[in-house]
Amino acid sequence: MLNNINNLLHIEEVALNQVAQEFATPVFVYSENALRQAFSAYKNAFNQIDTLVCYAVKANGNLNILRLFASLGSGFDIVSGGELARVLQAGGSADKVIFSGVGKTAAEIEFALKSGIKCFNVESMPELTRINEIAGSLNKIAPISFRINPNIDAKTHPYISTGLKNNKFGIPFEQAINAYSTAQNLPNVEIIGVDCHIGSQLTEVQPLIDACERVVALVDDLGNLGIRLSHIDLGGGVGIRYQNETLIDLSVYANAVAKIIGNRPLSLILEPGRSLVGNAGVLLTQVEYVKHGEEKNFVVVDAAMNDLARPALYDAFHDIVPVCVKDIAPITADVVGQICESGDFLGKNRSLAVAQGDLLCVKSAGAYGMSMSSNYNARARAAEVLVSGSQSKLIRRRETFADLWQAELI
Numbered sequence: 001m002l003n004n005i006n007n008l009l010h011i012e013e014v015a016l017n018q019v020a021q022e023f024a025t026p027v028f029v030y031s032e033n034a035l036r037q038a039f040s041a042y043k044n045a046f047n048q049i050d051t052l053v054c055y056a057v058k059a060n061g062n063l064n065i066l067r068l069f070a071s072l073g074s075g076f077d078i079v080s081g082g083e084l085a086r087v088l089q090a091g092g093s094a095d096k097v098i099f100s101g102v103g104k105t106a107a108e109i110e111f112a113l114k115s116g117i118k119c120f121n122v123e124s125m126p127e128l129t130r131i132n133e134i135a136g137s138l139n140k141i142a143p144i145s146f147r148i149n150p151n152i153d154a155k156t157h158p159y160i161s162t163g164l165k166n167n168k169f170g171i172p173f174e175q176a177i178n179a180y181s182t183a184q185n186l187p188n189v190e191i192i193g194v195d196c197h198i199g200s201q202l203t204e205v206q207p208l209i210d211a212c213e214r215v216v217a218l219v220d221d222l223g224n225l226g227i228r229l230s231h232i233d234l235g236g237g238v239g240i241r242y243q244n245e246t247l248i249d250l251s252v253y254a255n256a257v258a259k260i261i262g263n264r265p266l267s268l269i270l271e272p273g274r275s276l277v278g279n280a281g282v283l284l285t286q287v288e289y290v291k292h293g294e295e296k297n298f299v300v301v302d303a304a305m306n307d308l309a310r311p312a313l314y315d316a317f318h319d320i321v322p323v324c325v326k327d328i329a330p331i332t333a334d335v336v337g338q339i340c341e342s343g344d345f346l347g348k349n350r351s352l353a354v355a356q357g358d359l360l361c362v363k364s365a366g367a368y369g370m371s372m373s374s375n376y377n378a379r380a381r382a383a384e385v386l387v388s389g390s391q392s393k394l395i396r397r398r399e400t401f402a403d404l405w406q407a408e409l410i
């Protein structure tokens with residue numbers, strides 16, 4: 001979705017220096033076409049299975065993006081009442097919403113029940129008890145699935161690996177049957193599925209296939225006990241290319257899942273986040289200073305770890321390229337923000353042909369960029385712009401100073 005036209009980077013037909021001129025920096029810029037294409041890639045690959053793609057809102061919850069996915073038929077994977085509110089505000093339908101997360105509060109459960117969501121992905125027995133009680137008090141039946149921890153190594157960064165025994169997510173595989181048997185005896189829950197999510201930014205398909213196998217084996221075991229499920233949910237996790245990662249071929253994944261499901265009457269839910277939005281967005285930033293240190297050079301930019309936390313948090317790599325290709329000698333430098341922390345960097349040891357005032361494009365910033373941003377150092381959050389063809393539309397205005405203290409009471 002990034003094109004170099006006459007040495008100037010464009011998203012679709014819009015030159016990024018125009019975006020910076022019109023909306024200032026730092027600014028997240030997304031390509032509508034790339035968002036549509038990423039969604040279609042799932043629809044096309046999984047068309048042989050009855051599949052509901054539930055976009056993981058946490059990756060990027062901008063209302064315009066949610067609205068776009070809803071218009072394409074997407075459901076939503078939420079992890080908080082706030083995300084449910086976002087989905088509803090964007091016009092998404094509650095009956096395509098699934099609710100994941102280990103710490104659902106009573107208020108969130110009540111909100112979700114009253115909204116009529118499709119399914120709660122239950123992560124513990126106390127949560128099951130709470131859902132049953134609240135559903136009872138509302139005179140409702142809560143549709144549930146258990147998030148099972150299949151104990152599979154997703155082979156990704158430990159902070160975003162979630163399918164192993166030693167983390168807080170889901171119910172241990174060995175306890176699954178017991179969990180379902182308990183749920184079967186509760187009056188206000190209806191068992192409809194099983195769920196797992198083994199991690200994020202996966203670059204190998206095999207762990208996903210292994211997880212699917214374990215989950216379907218569990219479906220069979222439950223069936224033998226008279227507990228029939230109508231869907232399996234394999235979570236999200238499909239990685240994207242930040243640098244030179246190998247990519248999961250969605251059709252290989254889909255074919256393997258179709259084969260495992262076979263002729264069982266099961267529908268499929270997927271919860272992709274990053275792979276729908278990650279490479280559909282960039283963070284545009286301007287060089288404030290080029291600072292030549294004794295041992296290192298620094299390109300100080302107007303975006304920082306409060307805008308894009310991934311490098312600071314996970315040592316994640318994001319490619320950084322000048323918006324305008326210049327015929328000047330490159331320097332090797334760390335690209336850093338203004339925040340008073342040594343961890344505030346966007347890239348390390350990058351070779352860049354840039355000078356003060358130039359624009360840089362931080363790539364693959366569509367997922368877990370804006371959604372993880374903060375106001376640290378009293379920095380107003382960046383703007384967001386959606387490009388479609390030759391049009392660019394402001395989809396979130398830049399925050400003002402007044403926004404910084406709007407919730408505070410004196």
Ligand code: LLP
Binds near residue numbers: 056
């Ligand atoms: N479903 C569940 C239950 C999840 O916990 C997640 C992500 C997803 C779906 C979506 O996974 P995806 O398709 O995006 O891999 N902040 C980190 C990523 C954290 C992912 C948390 N869970 C990052 O910036 O890399």
